[in-house]
Structures are given as C-alpha cells and as structure tokens.
Amino acid sequence: MKKTEEGTDWLFDEEVSESGDLTEKQKRIVKAAVEMFQEKGFSASSTSEIARRAGVAEGTIFRHYNTKKDLLLAIVTPVMSHLVAPFIVKDLDKVLKSDYEHYEDFLRAVVKNRQTFIRKHLPIVKILIQEIPFHHELRTQFIEHVATDLFDRFEKVIIHFQKKGEIIQIPPSSAIRLSITAILGFFLARYIMVPEREWDDEKEIELTVQFILNGLKQ
Amino acid sequence: MKKTEEGTDWLFDEEVSESGDLTEKQKRIVKAAVEMFQEKGFSASSTSEIARRAGVAEGTIFRHYNTKKDLLLAIVTPVMSHLVAPFIVKDLDKVLKSDYEHYEDFLRAVVKNRQTFIRKHLPIVKILIQEIPFHHELRTQFIEHVATDLFDRFEKVIIHFQKKGEIIQIPPSSAIRLSITAILGFFLARYIMVPEREWDDEKEIELTVQFILNGLKQ
DNA sequence: GAAAATAATGAGTGATTACTCACTTTACTA
C-alpha cells in the first residue's frame, strides 16, 4: 500500500498546494480528475468515472468536496493565483533597485520563470484556460489578478524603462499587451499548439526576447 | 410569420454557410445552439433546452442533425475553413506579383481582412476555439488547414521579403510565429479578454504592425 | 484499549440526458 505515486509530484508541490493535509485517496481523486478534465473537459467528465479511475467509491469524492464544481475549483484556483501573481513582485523590486539594468534582463527573467512554472503545472493551466469562460468565480478572480497584480506592476516597469529611453513612447497598456502576447504566443505554440515538435527552447526564447526589444525600441 | 430575424445575419452569410437550403426552424435551432454553446459550452448544453430556446420540438433537431455533435460540426466547420484558409491565397498572389511592395502592406491587409471576418463570426470562432481540444475531427482539420494553407503560404511570403532584405534572417517558422502571435494577441485582447474596453482600433492595429516590422527588421 | 472522530463505502435517489419513433402537418408536383 506504500506504492509511490508516479508523475504526480507537480500536483503536490509545496509552492502551490500544500497537500500535506490531503488523504492518500484524496490525492488519487485529484489526479484522476485532472486527467479527465483535460481529456474530456469539466462538463463531460462524470464523477462516477473519476471515482472509477481513482479506484475509490463515488461517495468518497463528495466526502471531501461538496460538489463536482468544488473539486474543479480546489484544483484550479491555487494554480491561478500563482500563475499570474507572485513572480513579478520580486522582479519588480529588482527593476526599481536597478538589479535589472535593462528591460532585456527583466524580460528574460520573466520568461524563464514562467516557463518553469507552466512546465510544472501544464495540465492544470490547460484546464484553467478551458474553464475560465464558464465559471463566474474563475473569471472575476482571474481578471482581478491580472488587473491588480500583473498589469499595475508591469506598468511601473514599462514606465521605468520608458524614462530610461529603452522603450518607445507608446501607451504602457499597449507596450504591455505587445510584450505579453509575444511571450504568451511562444508558450502557446511551444506547449499547446505544437508540443510534439522538437524545440530549441533557448534559441526561441532568445528570438522572442529580441523581437520584443526591437519592436519596442525608440 | 415574416418576422425578420435580428442579429443572425452573420450566421447566414453567403461567404461561409450557404443557408439558402436551411428551413426556418433549422435556422432557429442553429441560432439557439450557438447561443447556448457559447454560454455554457457544448457538453453542458442540452438538446432539450436548445429546442426550448428555438421554440421547436426536440425531435426536430434530430430530424436535421443525427447527433448533437453533428449539430456542433455543422455550425463550426464551415467557419473554420474560412477562418484560416482563403484570404491568404489572393494576398499571396499580390505579394508575388509585387502588388504588395513591402511586408508592411501585406501585414496590414491581413490584419484588416481577418478583423472583419472575426468580427462577423465571433461567437462561432469562440465555440471553435473552445471545442477544438475535445473533438478529434476538429483538431486534425484545423492542423491541416494551418499547416498546408496558412503556414506554407505564409512561409513563401516571409522568404520573399527576407530576400528583399526587409526581414531579418531567422527561421521562417519563427518569423511566422512571431508575426501571427502578435496579431492573434491583438484579437485576443480586443475581442475576448477585454472587449468591454473602448478600443481605438486603427491606432492599436498601427502599433501592432509597427511592432512586428521593427521586431523583424534587419 | 475504549471512546470519539474521521474516512470510506456503495446501493439508492429523482432528475436529466441524447436520442427514437409512430404519427400529424405542411409543401410540392403532376
């Protein structure tokens, strides 16, 4: 019974979900749910099959999660807050303290940082993206995170480097949009659209960073 | 009974779906289905409620579409092929015939063209994006369209302007990725993430085009 | 090691699901 669970380390990562208080069976439920949600989507996944896959009685799911939706939220919300929020806090500090002398340094740090996160939590990130449009709580939470955590801080960075003359004088919101979508586009292509292709990550990141820098140069 | 249907013109656009052979009730079914699929997603939408909204007996749906999935595909596939494929054919011709002297001209034409299309078919485009991961037929169709129609032709354009010295010497696939994601990022922000904001479309498109041009400059 | 608390079970619940089919209504043709 001490069988080690393979391939679920990412789920029980200290950084995201303190899973110390999760039962053995609870972990199996979460694992099975993540698998199913990704394969068929939330609505098309039945609690009975989740239970079957987890090797658990259906009632056990509802002992721990009042509703099927609660199960989804329990899986998805901790990843969401860590997806957007925390990295930029310390990176922002570094910018303002001139630890990052150039926008280039900041950009590279952000891309690398987010890549390791997405790599670690890819299945849940995919579920999150899929379900955001259909769950009011997720939508509002996400918008708030993006608006306050990400956007506001990113704006300070942009203005900082605009003053230094490294970034062209366009509305910061546009500069943010252009920067983020270029990065996001890389992740989208790399991990969602064509993950099966052999990617030279270092090179593609470098191209993307240089593309953004040139695009926003004075 | 000759009541005009408001707000469904986009559905019955000659360019996409020849709806001349659609029954009055069939149109109502399609309209109701599109609404529901967008609100709740495909799996969470029941045929009984679609029928109710369309003011039609449930059996009528299955008279015209063998399965619920057939209904989805009937709605989504014609839009998919027109989303990716045809525009670039004539634009490619213009490039090779030097009607578009610069990459800038080509880019601007593509963005404008796709914006009018997306504007017209936004609800179905959203449904398409949502459901692609869960339906094998959609996935393979989409990949084929992107690979053969879009990618191959775009590659010729990139190489053309690389030879002319307008685009930096990087792998065409990367130049395509960077160009497309910048455009896609604009549409994503403009029509999906924050459609409620007041956008100065002309200005944002101009910024996006210039961003791409600078980013890919020698 | 008894008592209390928590975890796990699985048969059972009414509601809802996609889909069928025998039948009626409408439209078209000769």
Place this chain on the structure above:
DNA sequence: TAGTAAAGTGAGTAATCACTCATTATTTTC
C-alpha cells in the same frame, strides 16, 4: 386536387447524471 415527400411533433426510452445517507472501516485521542 389527389398523391407523395419532406418537415415537424412530443411522448417515451434506457442510460447516465450529481449527489445522499445509513452503515462499516480506520485513525486519533486520552
């Protein structure tokens, strides 16, 4: 206008849905 085909109907079907609950198994506490 009779005859035929197509469109539309809605009650009915078995399967499945999310969820409950009385009962049993396991842990924790003192």
